[in-house]
Amino acid sequence: xxxxxxxxxxxxxxxxxxxxxxxxxxxxxxxxxxxxxxxxxxxxxxxxxxxxxxxxxxxxxxxxxxxxxxxxxxxxxxxxxxxxxxxxxxxxxxxxxxxxxxxxxxxxxxxxxxxxxxxxxxxxxxxxxxxxxxxxxxxxxxxxxxxxxxxxxxxxxxxxxxxxxxxxxxxxxxxxxxxxxxxxxxxxxxxxxxxxxxxxxxxxxxxxxxxxxxxxxxxxxxxxxxxxxxxxxxxxxxxxxxxxxxxxxx
Amino acid sequence: xxxxxxxxxxxxxxxxxxxxxxxxxxxxxxxxxxxxxxxxxxxxxxxxxxxxxxxxxxxxxxxxxxxxxxxxxxxxxxxxxxxxxxxxxxxxxxxxxxxxxxxxxxxxxxxxxxxxxxxxxxxxxxxxxxxxxxxxxxxxxxxxxxxxxxxxxxxxxxxxxxxxxxxxxxxxxxxxxxxxxxxxxxxxxxxxxxxxxxxxxxxxxxxxxxxxxxxxxxxxxxxxxxxxxxxxxxxxxxxxxxxxxxxxxxxxxxxxxxxxxxx
Numbered sequence: 398x399x400x401x402x403x404x405x406x407x408x409x410x411x412x413x414x415x416x417x418x419x420x421x422x423x424x425x426x427x428x429x430x431x432x433x434x435x436x437x438x439x440x441x442x443x444x445x446x447x448x449x450x451x452x453x454x455x456x457x458x459x460x461x462x463x464x465x466x467x468x469x470x471x472x473x474x475x476x477x478x479x480x481x482x483x484x485x486x487x488x489x490x491x492x493x494x495x496x497x498x499x500x501x502x503x504x505x506x507x508x509x510x511x512x513x514x515x516x517x518x519x520x521x522x523x524x525x526x527x528x529x530x531x532x533x534x535x536x537x538x539x540x541x542x543x544x545x546x547x548x549x550x551x552x553x554x555x556x557x558x559x560x561x562x563x564x565x566x567x568x569x570x571x572x573x574x575x576x577x578x579x580x581x582x583x584x585x586x587x588x589x590x591x592x593x594x595x596x597x598x599x600x601x602x603x604x605x606x607x608x609x610x611x612x613x614x615x616x617x618x619x620x621x622x623x624x625x626x627x628x629x630x631x632x633x634x635x636x637x638x639x640x641x642x643x644x645x646x647x
Numbered sequence: 648x649x650x651x652x653x654x655x656x657x658x659x660x661x662x663x664x665x666x667x668x669x670x671x672x673x674x675x676x677x678x679x680x681x682x683x684x685x686x687x688x689x690x691x692x693x694x695x696x697x698x699x700x701x702x703x704x705x706x707x708x709x710x711x712x713x714x715x716x717x718x719x720x721x722x723x724x725x726x727x728x729x730x731x732x733x734x735x736x737x738x739x740x741x742x743x744x745x746x747x748x749x750x751x752x753x754x755x756x757x758x759x760x761x762x763x764x765x766x767x768x769x770x771x772x773x774x775x776x777x778x779x780x781x782x783x784x785x786x787x788x789x790x791x792x793x794x795x796x797x798x799x800x801x802x803x804x805x806x807x808x809x810x811x812x813x814x815x816x817x818x819x820x821x822x823x824x825x826x827x828x829x830x831x832x833x834x835x836x837x838x839x840x841x842x843x844x845x846x847x848x849x850x851x852x853x854x855x856x857x858x859x860x861x862x863x864x865x866x867x868x869x870x871x872x873x874x875x876x877x878x879x880x881x882x883x884x885x886x887x888x889x890x891x892x893x894x895x896x897x898x899x900x901x902x903x904x905x906x907x908x909x910x
Contacts, residue, residue: 619651633902
């Protein structure tokens with residue numbers, strides 16, 4: 398049987414791939430055929446991983462981004478898949494207490510970093526299309542908080558995740574001219590350091606989710622592999638929601 | 648290889664308002680591993696023939712898995728006939744794809760095909776879909792939770808109003824997307840995941856582009872090509888397989904970016 402979901406021979410780059418959803422999808426990309434995956438992260442990975450290269454980088458600064466891309470360029474001539482996954486959240490107990498620093502860091506990493514990281518990776522992604530005559534793929538990991546509002550006072554997080562979706566739509570129209578297809582995924586509650594509620598109180602969190610459970614590594618892998626493989630070639634600038642139905646009941 | 652996207656052992660039902668289009672999806676699902684695919688359509692369709700002998704024998708194998716059920720899905724009698732015929736053959740249905748897209752000038756007929764039929768069929772097949780979620784009753788695929796899947800297909804006319812005045816068609820397309828979300832919330836308690844797919848301009852029905860305009864139309868699509876069989880089959884396979892188990896009420900747009908541009 399012809400496998401339209403295969404990632405055989407692909408080389409991928411994932412930002413923030415050492416923990417949480419990033420860690421799940423690094424494993425998923427390798428498990429679905431990727432030759433090599435680069436994890437660009439500020440945190441060291443906890444476990445040893447085959448076919449994964451870790452590059453330590455501070456993605457909050459353009460220097461950090463440039464440094465990471467230069468390191469990739471030392472070993473790779475082109476990149477087939479980029480997943481802009483690195484992100485942070487930060488809330489305040491009340492509206493009055495929300496600080497400028499919380500806004501700046503969160504909005505920078507969640508919105509500015511995907512833009513400039515993709516810009517610096519543009520040459521490598523374009524080269525992949527020219528060499529292989531198949532679309533290279535960029536996937537931005539947003540959040541259902543970019544579509545609807547939860548009760549946390551994470552103004553920067555909600556705004557930046559919504560902004561990322563809109564930026565995805567605009568960038569996709571430019572990038573497709575160079576054979577690069579960009580889309581976004583909005584995950585719901587996946588257990589991670591960032592979503593401690595889903596990690597530490599899975600049972601309680603699951604009660605709020607129509608499907609009755611938190612997200613699994615297979616759930617996020619399914620979405621990323623669908624978009625990254627030939628299967629997702631005609632999906633462009635789109636938002637794929639993977640949330641067990643939460644967004645429909647808010 | 649990962650089995651995340653496999654449709655092995657699944658039984659699927661496709662409803663179809665346009666002869667040809669449903670068969671294309673059926674062929675794709677059978678290729679992706681589905682055990683049997685039922686196509687509900689008014690008229691029978693001749694299976695595809697190709698020049699290559701080897702390819703033809705593979706195709707013949709695929710078509711052995713596809714079963715046509717002649718019925719009119721716009722009437723209660725037709726839907727009852729469909730249900731009776733299938734429940735006589737199958738203890739359960741894993742995947743229901745409502746792809747009855749019909750375009751004409753008459754309001755009532757279009758609404759019947761594109762909105763009423765998918766909703767009524769989804770309700771009617773609830774028992775068979777439910778049966779697929781229990782490995783003891785249905786086809787035992789694995790010991791882990793099996794979800795039944797309902798996937799509703801619409802076109803980009805349901806997202807952006809088209810230049811032509813096809814009020815019934817575009818409204819019914821928008822309507823089915825919204826109905827999918829309501830069904831998603833209601834049916835998940837039965838372990839049935841409902842989602843939807845919007846397709847753009849394809850080299851085949853339902854949104855077949857007139858060959859004379861093809862170049863002009865293609866230039867306006869950001870992806871610079873029309874959609875083809877693999878694009879729609881891949882989206883359905885993703886949602887219908889284990890990979891799409893968390894996509895409750897998810898809406899996928901498969902249009903090469905055409906709904907992202909203005910005008």
